[in-house]
Structure formats: structure tokens, C-alpha cells
Amino acid sequence: MSAAREYGLDDQYEWARxxxxxxxxDDLDRLPNLPPHxxxxxGSLVFMSPQTRFRTRAMRLxxxxxxxxxxxDLEAIREMxxxxxxxxxxxxxxxxxxxxxxxxxxxTWFRPEDVVLAVEVVSADSLERDREVKPxxxxxxxxxxFWRVEQRDGLPVVYVYELDPATLAYMPVDIFHQxxxxxxxxxxxxxxxxxxxxxxxA
Numbered sequence: 001m002s003a004a005r006e007y008g009l010d011d012q013y014e015w016a017r018x019x020x021x022x023x024x025x026d027d028l029d030r031l032p033n034l035p036p037h038x039x040x041x042x043g044s045l046v047f048m049s050p051q052t053r054f055r056t057r058a059m060r061l062x063x064x065x066x067x068x069x070x071x072x073d074l075e076a077i078r079e080m081x082x083x084x085x086x087x088x089x090x091x092x093x094x095x096x097x098x099x100x101x102x103x104x105x106x107x108t109w110f111r112p113e114d115v116v117l118a119v120e121v122v123s124a125d126s127l128e129r130d131r132e133v134k135p136x137x138x139x140x141x142x143x144x145x146f147w148r149v150e151q152r153d154g155l156p157v158v159y160v161y162e163l164d165p166a167t168l169a170y171m172p173v174d175i176f177h178q179x180x181x182x183x184x185x186x187x188x189x190x191x192x193x194x195x196x197x198x199x200x201x202a
Contacts, residue, residue, distance in 0.1 A: 018044070025089040028081065029108055037079055040089040041133065049125045057195050058121045058149055058156050059093050065190040066096055066117070074116060074186070075099050081109040082118070084141045090134055093149075094119035096185065112141035116185045121149040121156075135161070139168050145185050146170055152177075156192045 022043020028034070037048040059078055066076035074096055081091045089109060096117035097110055118138055120130040130148055138146055148159040158180050161170035173182070180190040 022087060024086050025083045025109075028089055037091055039081065039091045040087065041129070041137075043087040046129070049123065052123060054151050054154065054195070055093075055121050055123050058151075061156070061190065061192075061195050062094050062119055062121075062147075062149070066094065066188065069186070069188050070096060071186055073099055075102075080107075082112055082115055082141075082143075083109045084112050084137055088137055090137065092118040092134075093121045096145075112138075112143055115141075115143045117145040117147065118143055119147045119149060122151075135170055139163060139170055142168065154196070156195055158190075158192065 023031075023040055023045055024043070025040060028038060028040055034045070035047050039046040039048075063076050063078050070076060075098075076094060076096050078094050079091055080095055081089045082095070083089050092115075094117075095110065095115055097114045098116070101110055101114040115138075118134075120126070120134060122130045135146055135148070142163065142165075144163045146161045146163075148161070149156050150159070151157070155177070158176040160173040160176065160180075160182060162173050162184065163169075164171045173184075176192065178192055180188065180192055182188050
């Protein structure tokens, strides 16, 4: 049985074949039929596994809280890529960026210098990338704040890091259970136990 048929595709399906040297950041906007939320890491395409309920709810909780509490010149936005360089265009789960970084409704990526905070919600298939690969690339791009979110007993645990500009390494600030409370990059307080709470209908 072919690999294509295992995924419900016919034998005529052709997988995307990388050019010599790998894919580039511009290719993400040009390649046809890419799955949603495809990332580019070191010139290779990385496909997203199906979303879990925890991951979806954690992203919603964090995006809404950050948007509600951000100063007027910043906004929170989900699942937009960051063009780090020609061979790397990862997609953090939540970003905080300046409002002025908005280039219009067709925008598909931000510059790393626009990123105030990058948040990754860890899933089973992204564990290594979110703990090791992406933080290393984000520090090299000098993105000043990084949060890694993991699940424990169905609730988010948030690991908060801040960039040390002298060493270009993320320094751990704190680990938050139940309630997150930080003052950088701006004051934010989040009830992490609300991850499974449905919003009241209007």
C-alpha cells in the first residue's frame, strides 16, 4: 500500500518535493494545497497534526486575555507566521505585536522585530520543537518574550521566559499554575483554570 493511500489519497497524488536547498519563506504563500498552519523550519515543511480540544481552548483563553489586557498600541493574534529568515517561518500559536505592524487584510506573516511576545501551546507532536527548536530560533531573532504552555491534569501550565540581551538566551521568569500574573511585556493576569469555561452567551 502506498503512503498516499494510507492518508485517503489516490495513487496519482504527488507529494510536494523540495527544491535543492529546501523550501523558502516565500514558498509558503505560493505552494498549492498546503494543509492549514504549515510551518517552515530549516527549509523543511512541517505539517500540523489535528488540533486537540485542550490546545484550541488554551489558545482561545490566552488570545482573549492578552487582547483584553494589552495596551492600545498592541494586539494579540493567533496562528500567524513569523518570517525569521529565508529558511524559517514558524507559526507561534499566539503572538502579541504592535498594531502598526498590520499591513492589511492579506497579511500572512510578521517580522521578528515586530514580535513582543510569542506563545507556543505544546502538543504531542510539537514537544521537541516547542521546548528546544523554536525557543532557540526566537532568541536568535531577538524576540523578547516567550511563553511555553503545557497541559497538566487538563489545565495549562505556563512557563514564562524573557530574553537576556547580553547572552541572547531566554532566562526563566516563573512557572504559573492556576493563575498567571506578570508585569512584562505588560501587566497580565489570567485565570488558567478558566480554560474549559464556556463564555456566557449574549
